[in-house]
Amino acid sequence: MALKRTWPIWASLAxxxxxxxxxxxxxxxxxxxxxxxxxxxxVVCDLLPSPGLEIVVCAxxxxxxICLSAKGRALWSFGxxxxxxxxxxxxxxxxxxxxxxxxxxxxxxxxxxxxxxxGALRWRLKLExxxxxxxxxxxxxxxxxxxxxxxSTNAGFAFCVGATGNLLWKKKLGxxxxxxxxxxxxxxxxKQEVIVAADRSLFCLDAKGETxxxxxxxxxxxxxxTGDIDHDGRLEILAAxxxxxxxxxxxxxQHKWTYHxxxxxxxxATLSPPSLADMDGDGRLEIFFGDTNGALRCLNYRxxxxxxxxxxxxISAPPTIGDIDGDGELEVLAxxxxxxxxxxxxxxxxxWRFVTDFRVLSSPALVxxxxxxxxxxxxxxxxxxxxxLEPPARRASGRLPWPMAxxxxxxTGALPTR
Numbered sequence: 001m002a003l004k005r006t007w008p009i010w011a012s013l014a015x016x017x018x019x020x021x022x023x024x025x026x027x028x029x030x031x032x033x034x035x036x037x038x039x040x041x042x043v044v045c046d047l048l049p050s051p052g053l054e055i056v057v058c059a060x061x062x063x064x065x066i067c068l069s070a071k072g073r074a075l076w077s078f079g080x081x082x083x084x085x086x087x088x089x090x091x092x093x094x095x096x097x098x099x100x101x102x103x104x105x106x107x108x109x110x111x112x113x114x115x116x117x118x119g120a121l122r123w124r125l126k127l128e129x130x131x132x133x134x135x136x137x138x139x140x141x142x143x144x145x146x147x148x149x150x151x152s153t154n155a156g157f158a159f160c161v162g163a164t165g166n167l168l169w170k171k172k173l174g175x176x177x178x179x180x181x182x183x184x185x186x187x188x189x190x191k192q193e194v195i196v197a198a199d200r201s202l203f204c205l206d207a208k209g210e211t212x213x214x215x216x217x218x219x220x221x222x223x224x225x226t227g228d229i230d231h232d233g234r235l236e237i238l239a240a241x242x243x244x245x246x247x248x249x250x251x252x253x254q255h256k257w258t259y260h261x262x263x264x265x266x267x268x269a270t271l272s273p274p275s276l277a278d279m280d281g282d283g284r285l286e287i288f289f290g291d292t293n294g295a296l297r298c299l300n301y302r303x304x305x306x307x308x309x310x311x312x313x314x315i316s317a318p319p320t321i322g323d324i325d326g327d328g329e330l331e332v333l334a335x336x337x338x339x340x341x342x343x344x345x346x347x348x349x350x351x352w353r354f355v356t357d358f359r360v361l362s363s364p365a366l367v368x369x370x371x372x373x374x375x376x377x378x379x380x381x382x383x384x385x386x387x388x389l390e391p392p393a394r395r396a397s398g399r400l401p402w403p404m405a406x407x408x409x410x411x412t413g414a415l416p417t418r
Contacts, residue, residue, distance in 0.1 A: 024352070024392050025352040025353060025354050025392065026352060026354050026377060026389035026390055026391050026392055027389065027390040027392070028387060028388070028389060028390075029072075029376065029388040029389065029390050030071060030072035030387075030388050031072065031385045031386065031387045031388070032068055032072040032073075032074065032385065032386045033384050033385050034057065034059045034062065034064075034066050034074075034384060034385070034386060035059055035062040035064070035384065036059035036060050036061040036062030036063070036064070036085075036384060037059070037060045037061055037358070037382040037383075037384060038057055038058070038059055038060060038362065038380035038381060038382065038384065038385075038386065039058070039060050039086075039087040039088075039133070039361055039362060039380075039382070040057050040058040040060075040086065040087070040088060040089040040090065040362060040380065041089045041317060041362040041363040041364075041365065041380065041404065041405035042055050042056070042057050042362070042364075042365045042378045042379070042380055042386065042404075043055070043056045043057070043089065043090045043091070043092055043103075043365070043404070043409060044056075044365045044367045044369065044378055044404070045092045045101055045409050046101070047067065047092075047100075047101055047103075047117040047118075048075065048117060048118070050069065051070065051370070051371070052069065052070025052071070052369055052370045052371060053070055053367065053368075053369050053370075053371075054067055054068065054069060054070070054075065055067070055068040055069075055070075055365075055369075055378055055386060056068075056090050056092070056103055057090075057380055057386055058086035058087070058088060058089070058090060058105060058107070059086065059384075060085040060086050060087055061085055062079070063079050063082040063083070063084070063085060063086060063108055064077045064078060064079035064082070064086070065077065065078045065079070065086070065090065065103065065105050065113075065115065065119075067103075067119060068386060070369045070370045071370075072386065072388060075119075076118060076119030077119065078113075078115055078119050078121065080121065081108075081109075081111065081113075081124065082107075082108030082109060082111060083108060083109035084107070084108050084109040084110075084130065085107075085108070086105070086107045086108045087107060087132055087133050088105065088106050088107045088131050088132070088133065088134055088135055088136075089134075089135040089362075089405060089406075089411065090103050090104060090105045090135070090136075091103075091104045091105075091135055091136045091137060091138050091149075091409065091410055091411040092104070092138075092409040092410070093138040093147060093409060093410050095114065095138070095147050095163040095164075096163060096164075100116070100117045101117055101409070102114050102115065102116060102117070102122060103115040103116075103117075104136045104138060104149055105136070106127070106131035106134075106135070106136045106151045107130060107131040107132070109130070110126055110127045110128070110129060110130050110131075110153070111124060111125075111126065111127070112124070112125045112126075112127055112131075112136065112149070112151060112159070112161060112165075113125075114165060122165070123164060123165030124165070125161055125165050125167065127151070127153050127157070127159060128153060128155045128157050128170075129153030129154045129155025129156070129157060130153055130154050130155075130178075131151055131152070131153055131154075131178065132154050132178040133178055134151075134152065134178050134179060134180050134181070134223070135180065135181075135405075135406060135411040136149050136150065136151040136411065137149070137150045137151070137181045137182075137183050137194075137406075137410060137411045137412055137413075138409075138410040138411070138412075139183040139192050139410060139412060140192070141160070141183070141191060141192045141194070141207035142191050142192075142207040142208075143190060143191055143192070146162065146163060147162075147163045148160050148161065148162060148163070148168065148207075149161045149162075149163075150181055150183060150194050150196070151181070152173070152177035152178060152179070152181060152196050152197075152198070153177060153178065154176050154177070154178045155175075155176075155177075156172055156173050156174045156175045156176055156177045156198055156199075157170050157171065157172055157173065157177060158170065158171045158173055158177060158181075158194065158196050158198075158203075158205065158209070160194075160209060168209075169208060169209040170209070171205065171209045171211075173196065173198035173199075173201070173203055174198030174199035174201065175198070175199055176198060176199055176220070177196060177197065177198035177199075179196070179197035179198075179220075179221050179222050179223040179224070179273075180222065180223025180224070180273045180318075180406065180411075180413060181194060181195065181196045181223070181224070181411075181413070182195040182223070182224045182225055182226045182237070182273075182406075182412060182413035182414050183195070183412045183413075183414060184226040184235055184412065184414035184416075185235070186204065186226060186235045186237060186251035187212070187251045187252060188234070188251070191206065191207050192207065193205060193206060193207075193212065193251075194206075194207075194209075195224045195226060195237055195239075196224075197220075197221035197222075197223065197224065197239065199220065200216060200217045200218065200219060200220060200221070200241075201214050201215065201216050201217065201221075202214070202215040202217065202221055202224060202237075202239045202247075202249075204237075204253055212253070213252065213253030214253070215239070215247070215249055215253050215255070217239065217241045217243075217245070217247065218241065218243045218245065219241045219242035219243035219245070219270075220241065220242040220270075221239055221240065221241050221242070222240045222241070222242065222270050222271060222272060222273055223239075223240060223272075223273030223413070224237055224238060224239045224240070224273060224413065225237075225238045225273050225274045225275070225276065225318075225413045225414070225415075226238070226413065226414040226415070227276040227285055227414065227415035228285070228415070228417045228418065229248070229276065229284060229285040229287065229301040230284055230285075230301045230302075231283040231284050231285075231301075231418070233417055234250070234251060234417070235251050235414075235417060236248055236249065236250065236251075236256065237249040237250075237251065237253075238273075238274050238276075238287060240270070240271035240272060240273050240274060240289060241270075241271065242269075242270040242271075244260065244261035244269045244270070244271060244291060244293075245258050245259065245260055245261065245271070246258070246259040246261070246271055246274065246287070246289065246299070246303070247259075248303055256303075257302065257303040258303070259299055259303045259305070261291060261293075261295070261297065269291040269292040269293035269295075270291060270292045270316070271289050271290070271291045272289045272290045272291065272315060272316055272317055272318050272319075273289070273318050273406075273413065274287045274288060274289040274318065275287075275288045275289070275318045275319050275320065275321055275402040275407075276288070276401075276402060276415050277321040277330060277401040277402050278401065279298075279321075279330050279346045280346070283418075284300070284301045285301060285415070286298055286299065286300060286301075286306065287299040287300075287301070287303075288318075288319045288321065288332055288402075289318065289319070290314075290315025290316065290317070290318075290319060290334050291314075291315060292314045292315075292316055294310055294311045294312045294313045294314060294315065294336075294337075295308050295309065295310050295311070295315070296308070296309045296310075296311065296315055296319065296332070296334050296342070296344065297309075298332075298348070307347075307348040308348075309344060309348050309350075311336050311338070311340075311342065312338075313336040313337040313338040313340075314336065314337035314359075314361070315334045315335070315336055315337075316337070316361050317334070317335055317361060317362050317363040317405060318363050318402075318405050318406065319332050319333060319334040319363065319402075320332075320333050320334075320363050320364055320365065320366050320402055320403055320404060320405065321333070321366075321400075321401055321402040321403075322366040322375065322398065322399065322400035322401065322402070322403050323375075323397070323398025323399050323400070324343075324366055324375045324377060324391045324394070324397075324398070324400075325351075325375075325391045325392070325393050325394050325395060325398075326374070326375075326394060326395030326396045326397060326398045327393070327395065327398070328398060329345060329346055330345075330346055330398075330399070330401070331343050331344065331345055331346075331351060332344045332345075332346070333363075333364050333366070333377065334363075334364075335360030335361060335362050335363060335364060335379065335381075336359075336360055337359045337360070337361065338355075338359070339355055339356045339357060339358050339359055339360055339381065339382075339383065340353050340354065340355045340356070340360065341353070341354045341355075341356070341360055341364055341377070341379050341389075343391070351392075352391070352392060354379075354387075354389060356379075356381035356382075356383050356385065356387065357381070357383035357385075358381055358382040358383035358384075359381070359382040360379065360380070360381050360382070361382065362379070362380045362381075362405070363404065363405035364377050364378060364379040365377070365378040365379070365403060365404050365405075366400050366403040366404075367400075367403060367404075368397050369388065373396050373397060374390075374394050374395070374396060374397055375391065375394070375397045375398075375400065376388055376389065376390060376391075377389040377390075377391060401415075402415075
């Protein structure tokens with residue numbers, strides 16, 4: 001079941017949340033209007049030979065894929081044959097081995113499209129159902145040197161597509177399968193597995209689309225993330241569910257632990273798929289996620305809550321994590337339904353908050369956009385703008401363990417074993 005974008009009842013109440021005092025916020029280097037609400041998280045990559053990196057986003061109502069320069073200038077857009085709004089995040093990889101990245105986008109009326117680095121259509125495949133609130137994932141599933149693309153739809157199908165747009169397999173999983181997918185070698189067999197949700201179940205599929213195991217949750221699943229959270233050399237799978245639970249599974253699908261979230265105001269909430277980082281340097285990973293009751297949480301590798309920061313507003317996209325100001329400490333950034341981008345330090349303290357004019361339902365990207373050795377924050381908002389922000393007191397870039405919504409350009413949502 002996909003993450004529902006229904007407006008929570010309490011959001012219409014006249015409630016004022018008292019934010020703590022914190023240092024001056026980031027400076028806006030530029031902002032660019034793209035002609036439609038943006039639900040997609042920004043994808044920042046080196047598409048063109050011009051200086052700096054490029055930014056690719058999907059404009060929802062505008063039904064376009066848009067590429068901006070490092071200075072925020074529009075370079076190209078594509079909207080041909082996109083008949084419905086785009087609420088997904090693009091993926092990027094060199095699919096044909098020519099040294100240039102391709103952009104893969106799903107949605108806009110059941111489309112899976114591949115664009116060249118200058119925005120020209122390479123191929124299009126029509127899918128059964130629509131792709132909502134998720135992203136295609138690019139990976140070499142069987143490690144044969146050829147790249148595959150995996151995507152799921154609200155008709156309950158998972159699809160695997162070759163680098164030239166040829167359908168390799170499809171599998172019916174249930175009635176609804178629009179959650180975020182993770183791809184990794186979870187069972188150490190040398191090939192990559194597809195971790196995909198449908199209805200209330202999480203499936204592990206092999207490279208040929210065969211089911212290896214299935215885990216039954218108590219609510220719809222918003223997506224999964226994989227990583228070696230306890231530093232034992234084996235990957236764990238973390239699945240977020242709509243009943244405010246986060247389940248940790250082994251690569252064989254065995255249950256390890258379940259975190260049950262709570263909210264002082266009552267009611268269940270959907271958790272965002274988690275992001276992972278070693279905040280304290282002990283070799284084990286901390287787990288970060290938001291929820292639709294307005295909390296941003298940090299757990300340890302055993303599923304024990306280390307801290308919870310309450311905003312009062314939805315945090316529906318995965319947080320991003322990095323030392324954006326170069327002070328040697330990691331920050332956690334999240335987009336909130338009140339239109340703000342929130343930056344916390346590892347101790348749950350607010351470092352800054354930047355406010356846009358409408359909801360932020362996406363993940364900010366942390367990247368050195370212009371090659372000056374310092375990190376910028378690139379964010380999108382439902383106010384139709386893409387923002388480039390300079391963090392306050394910025395020094396040379398520090399480490400960026402989870403810099404984008406799903407960690408990397410391929411949208412795998414999987415942190416390799418270390």
